[in-house]
Amino acid sequence: MASNRELTMGSYVGIGVGLMVIVTIEVILTYQHLPARTLLFSLLTLACLEAFVAVMYLMHVKYERPLLFWTIFPATLFVLGFLCYVFPDAFRMFDMRLMK
Amino acid sequence: MPEHNEIAAYLVSTRELNQKGANVSQSELAVAGAHGIVMEASPYGIDKKKLGMWVFIVSDACTFGAFLFAYGYMRVGAPVWGTPFGFSSILNGMVMTAVLLSSSLTMLAAVRAAQTGGKASANKWLGATMLLGAIFAALHLREWFKLIGEGWRLFYNPTGGAAQFGATFFSVTGLHLTHVVTGVIALGFIARGYNRGRYDESHVETAGLYWHFVDLVWMFVFPLMYLMNAH
Numbered sequence: 001m002a003s004n005r006e007l008t009m010g011s012y013v014g015i016g017v018g019l020m021v022i023v024t025i026e027v028i029l030t031y032q033h034l035p036a037r038t039l040l041f042s043l044l045t046l047a048c049l050e051a052f053v054a055v056m057y058l059m060h061v062k063y064e065r066p067l068l069f070w071t072i073f074p075a076t077l078f079v080l081g082f083l084c085y086v087f088p089d090a091f092r093m094f095d096m097r098l099m100k
Numbered sequence: 101m102p103e104h105n106e107i108a109a110y111l112v113s114t115r116e117l118n119q120k121g122a123n124v125s126q127s128e129l130a131v132a133g134a135h136g137i138v139m140e141a142s143p144y145g146i147d148k149k150k151l152g153m154w155v156f157i158v159s160d161a162c163t164f165g166a167f168l169f170a171y172g173y174m175r176v177g178a179p180v181w182g183t184p185f186g187f188s189s190i191l192n193g194m195v196m197t198a199v200l201l202s203s204s205l206t207m208l209a210a211v212r213a214a215q216t217g218g219k220a221s222a223n224k225w226l227g228a229t230m231l232l233g234a235i236f237a238a239l240h241l242r243e244w245f246k247l248i249g250e251g252w253r254l255f256y257n258p259t260g261g262a263a264q265f266g267a268t269f270f271s272v273t274g275l276h277l278t279h280v281v282t283g284v285i286a287l288g289f290i291a292r293g294y295n296r297g298r299y300d301e302s303h304v305e306t307a308g309l310y311w312h313f314v315d316l317v318w319m320f321v322f323p324l325m326y327l328m329n330a331h
Binding site: 036040046055063068071084089090 | 173320324330
């Protein structure tokens with residue numbers, strides 16, 4: 001909540017432009033005809049980077065007390081990670097295909 | 101037992117305490133008054149509206165996460181998946197992203213204006229945010245109608261592939277679109293209340309937090325739903 005430490009509007013515009021550059025990189029990668037797995041990994045990595053910047057700067061978590069970050073994010077990532085628990089079943093379905 | 105005026109002296113808002121640097125100890129902040137009033141500073145240093153919004157954002161992030169995992173599950177499991185997006189759709193998606201990012205910047209400007217007491221300026225930026233949100237929704241609907249025109253439905257794939265494409269695409273993007281439309285309406289209420297003095301800058305800040313979250317979700321929806329389905 002220390003608003004006096006916050007960035008200027010010019011810096012926020014810079015962050016916005018930076019995020020748009022990442023989106024452009026994502027689109028360029030899409031048309032490089034990469035294998036689906038590589039493309040997915042690249043896109044998710046870039047999306048996570050964008051999300052981190054958005055959370056820290058646009059949503060001001062960087063300027064809040066660290067306790068907010070440590071209360072919210074490990075728990076959220078834990079829940080999102082545990083959604084993967086059932087994901088291998090999709091590969092079972094994939095392996096059951098007659099034509100792959 | 102403290103007197104009423106002593107209790108009133110302690111009844112300062114969390115924001116005011118934070119502005120003072122919150123150098124006051126927890127025990128000093130806790131006051132049990134004659135009416136059983138207990139005042140304790142938030143360990144997070146934020147007011148209850150903002151904390152409530154964070155709790156909502158966490159639960160909503162899990163909802164979107166579940167939708168996107170369901171999409172990934174069905175996509176991996178399906179024999180043939182639809183890839184209906186040509187370059188024009190991807191370009192439209194990029195414009196939508198630029199519009200949403202711009203709306204996040206106008207929202208930041210609105211919050212900053214509200215914090216410095218510039219009511220007219222805050223209203224102007226809130227209006228700009230709402231306009232950009234409405235443009236995003238219009239571009240999104242244009243993409244939807246284009247797909248529907250090509251024959252894509254919730255449970256029908258006109259190319260003969262997995263029918264789940266429509267179900268996952270329309271549900272994930274529909275959920276996001278609902279958030280955008282809800283956000284535009286909420287910002288309208290906040291702007292009106294702020295204009296009439298019913299709401300203060302903390303309401304604008306809390307609404308801004310929601311708006312940035314909507315932007316954040318799009319950063320995952322666009323690559324996963326559009327770019328992974330481009331041909």
